[in-house]
Amino acid sequence: MGGAFVAAAVLARLGARIGLPTIPLFILAGILLGPNTPGFVLIEDAHDLEMLSALGLVLLLFYLGLEFHVDDLRTGGKKMAIAGAMYLLLNVGVGFAFGLVLGWGLSEALVLAGVLGISSSAIVTKVLVDLGRIGNPETKPILGIIVVEDIFLALYLAALQPVISGSEGLAGTMAQIGKAFAFLLLLAVAARWGTTYIGRLFRIKDDELLVISFLGAAVLVAGIGEQFGVADAIGAFMVGLILGNTTSGERIRELVHPLRDAFAAIFFFAFGLSIDPGVLPAVLWPVLAAVAITITMNIIAGLVTSRIYGFGPGQTANVATTLLARGEFALILATMAAAAGLDDRLSPFIAGYVLILAVVAPLVAGRSYWLAKILPGSRPTRKADAAAAAETDAGETGAGETDADEGEPVSANR
Structure with a gap:
């Protein structure tokens, strides 16, 4: 574990010198020091870091929930639901x-629907944090789409497992979906009406006790959620949503x-450990086609x-x-597909x-400002290009962001 931390830190510091984000560097460290590449192997089995990796995902989504306010759901819930549904319809379809x-x-097609259709909550959250875009106007719909995806994910997994394994009939599938939906509904009720009462339990002056309390709550609810067929990420997110609206x-x-x-x-280091780059040549053309399709559909979804x-x-x-990123959920589907004996190429x-x-x-x-230059409504002028560049530069430093169209400063800490 110490070697994993040090390797991630060294690569991230090197990347910072040339302006690279940390996520691909952490993943690269896992690939290079894992069992799937030649040379020195730091960790033979990715499962050795499984619990720490799960904690990383829980904390990322817990933080995402802290930044997502109940008022956002009340005032813009309809728009978020429509945007999330359209994103899923386009990408999953x-x-x-x-x-x-x-x-x-x-x-296999049902599995690929989820692989190509659902973003990586962990990578999306980390990108928003690293680029200082948490306070941007477009971040609310991004978070809304992630929430809709995670809710869909809970129901999708509940339905997919018996279908691909053939272990349960319709009644068993519907029962699993019902359990997942009931748990999500319970968390939604707590977020809507229980914030005041829950806030009293976390009105703690001592920082040490507060850390232990919120960490325990996030991990516990995530674990209980898994027992009900709900992804641990959505359970942690809901705890963050509730606690973020307390005093x-x-x-x-x-x-x-x-x-x-x-x-x-x-x-992300453990994520890299689980990937074998040596298998890529065998399915290179389908992979490149899928990447091109995903990029295209994400641009269309962005326009919608x-x-x-x-x-x-x-x-x-x-x-x-x-x-755009796909990640931890897709690897879960790969594991499910292998266990169910589906096509070896999957x-x-x-x-x-x-x-x-x-x-x-x-x-x-x-570098999203490159795409902004060619999207409908962009103005290919030096002034517009400068505004778009200023937007990204400000976001990356976390100091603030400039709207590429209006040139008005947007607080990164709103």
Whole structure:
């Protein structure tokens, strides 16, 4: 574990010198020091870091919930639901169609629908934090889409497992979906009406006790959620949503930062350990086709979201590129597919697809102003280009951001 932390830190510091984001470097460290590449092997089995990796994902989504306010759901819930539904319709639908075109089988197509259709919550959250875009106007719909995806994920997994394994009939599938939905409903009720009462339990003056309390709550609810068929990420997110709206919310945000950053590094390092780049050549062309399709559909989804919210090209580009990454969920599907005895080409395909997008997406998101220049409504003038560049530069430093269309400063700490 110490070697993993040091390796991640060294590569991240080297990357910072040349302006690279940390996510692909953490993943690269895991790939280079794992069992799937020649040379020195730091960790033989990715499962050795499984618990720490899970904690990293929980903390990332817990922090995302802290930044997402209940008022956002009340005032913009309809728009977020529409934007999230459209994103899923476009990406999941095309993913399923792509699976059918490959001709690997119906069950395989159902798996690919989720692989191509659902973003990586962990990478999206880390990109927003690293680029200082948490306070940007377009971040609300991005978070809204992630929330809708995670809710869909809980129901999708509940339905997919018995379908691909053939272990349960319709009644068993519906019972599993019902359990997942009931748990989500319970958390939603707590977020809507229980904040005041829960806030009293976390009105703690001592920082040490507050850290232990919110960390215990996030991990416990995430674990209980898994027992009900709900992804641990959505359980942690809901705890963050609830605690972020209490009187202790601001202190919790400050206290969780070092924990979030440390364990997120381990999450991405372990993510790299699980990827074998050697399997990519066997499925190279399907992988490249899937990457091209995903990029295209994310641009279309960004345009649809921006139409709903009235965003300009700069914000449209941020939406499209931030949601591009695929990650931890796709690898879960690869494991499920292997256990169910599906087509042998599925696992290497998913590994290659995830590797490319997990590395490329953060790089593209940091340079979204390139895309903004060619989107509808952009003004190809020096003034517009300068405004777009200022937007990204300000976001990367976390000091603030400039709207690429209007040139008005937007606080990064709103």
